[in-house]
Amino acid sequence: VDKKTIAFIGCGNMAGSMIRGLVADGYPKEKLWATNRQTDRLNELADQLGVHVTSDNLEAVLNADVLVLAVKPKVMRQLCNEIKETVQKQKPLIISVAIGVSAEMLSNWLGEGLAIVRSMPNTPSLIGAGAAGLFENAEVSAAEHDVAESIHRAVGMVIWVKQESLIDVVASLSGSGPAYFFYFMELMEKTACNLGLDGEAANLLALQTALGASKLAIESSDSVEVLRRKVTSPKGTTEQALAVFQAYLPEVVEKAMHAAVKRAGQLTNDLAKEE
Numbered sequence: 554v555d556k557k558t559i560a561f562i563g564c565g566n567m568a569g570s571m572i573r574g575l576v577a578d579g580y581p582k583e584k585l586w587a588t589n590r591q592t593d594r595l596n597e598l599a600d601q602l603g604v605h606v607t608s609d610n611l612e613a614v615l616n617a618d619v620l621v622l623a624v625k626p627k628v629m630r631q632l633c634n635e636i637k638e639t640v641q642k643q644k645p646l647i648i649s650v651a652i653g654v655s656a657e658m659l660s661n662w663l664g665e666g667l668a669i670v671r672s673m674p675n676t677p678s679l680i681g682a683g684a685a686g687l688f689e690n691a692e693v694s695a696a697e698h699d700v701a702e703s704i705h706r707a708v709g710m711v712i713w714v715k716q717e718s719l720i721d722v723v724a725s726l727s728g729s730g731p732a733y734f735f736y737f738m739e740l741m742e743k744t745a746c747n748l749g750l751d752g753e754a755a756n757l758l759a760l761q762t763a764l765g766a767s768k769l770a771i772e773s774s775d776s777v778e779v780l781r782r783k784v785t786s787p788k789g790t791t792e793q794a795l796a797v798f799q800a801y802l803p804e805v806v807e808k809a810m811h812a813a814v815k816r817a818g819q820l821t822n823d824l825a826k827e828e
């Protein structure tokens with residue numbers, strides 16, 4: 554199939570993970586462009602992967618069939634201003650990964666009539682194990698839908714949401730989720746160390762257990778709830794630990810994810826106020 558030329562504007566953690574994931578999956582490097590303000594990141598990408606790099610955003614836009622906007626929400630408006638004219642000439646499919654920036658804002662800032670996909674990816678895209686939620690505006694054609702999906706599928710799995718507000722929920726689940734699991738592993742590791750296990754052993758066991766649990770859950774036909782019950786023998790040690798988790802965790806997880814969704818809404822409101 555004819556691969557589209559994809560330009561990533563803003564090559565920080567998220568875009569860097571996607572670009573590395575795409576190259577690892579065999580995406581032709583000559584079809585990938587990356588721009589950034591600081592050039593050290595770009596030089597690294599050019600040296601290691603051989604993709605096109607430039608600190609001139611307009612040069613990248615001029616080459617793009619697909620434009621991935623991956624700057625922080627607060628600088629998105631200024632970026633859109635800078636590239637607007639060129640985008641209107643080129644009319645690429647726009648994919649924005651920024652939290653809090655609505656499709657309507659992007660359409661106001663870049664000009665009407667553009668096909669816009671809002672994406673909420675995550676950094677495990679780096680190793681092909683990403684999880685992304687996508688939303689499309691009314692201008693996205695069936696062919697563009699497939700392009701957006703295949704780009705994300707190359708670095709992991711994809712779901713679509715029909716309601717744009719659900720992108721904030723995806724952000725609180727899989728967008729931020731890797732950090733939650735890192736934190737949980739960190740705490741388990743620390744506790745095992747406090748209980749006497751050496752640091753390296755605790756680290757390896759915590760990480761491998763997270764991988765094993767996730768892989769088992771993905772490959773098994775049982776739900777995570779059933780799998781949990783299978784590990785929990787009556788009167789056993791797991792039951793004791795789970796009783797403690799069950800007393801505290803439901804409320805903690807609920808509060809944490811609500812806080813993330815709330816923050817996404819605040820970002821949107823702050824940006825709307827500036828308009």
Ligand SMILES: NC(=O)c1ccc[n+]([C@@H]2O[C@H](COP(=O)([O-])OP(=O)(O)OC[C@H]3O[C@@H](n4cnc5c(N)ncnc54)[C@H](OP(=O)(O)O)[C@@H]3O)[C@@H](O)[C@H]2O)c1
Pocket residue numbers: 562563564565566567568588589590591594610623624625626628632650651652673674675676728729
């Ligand atoms: N990190 C995640 O796990 C994750 C997950 C889902 C979505 N997101 C979204 O992804 C976006 C980027 O997040 P991030 O964590 O990757 O942030 P980041 O590491 O700070 O990356 C943003 C990059 O954009 C560059 N940049 C800023 N203004 C620019 C401009 N005008 N032209 C070209 N490049 C510019 C920055 O360069 P300088 O450093 O030189 O300013 C920086 O390298 C955010 O909108 C975030 O909401 C992130």
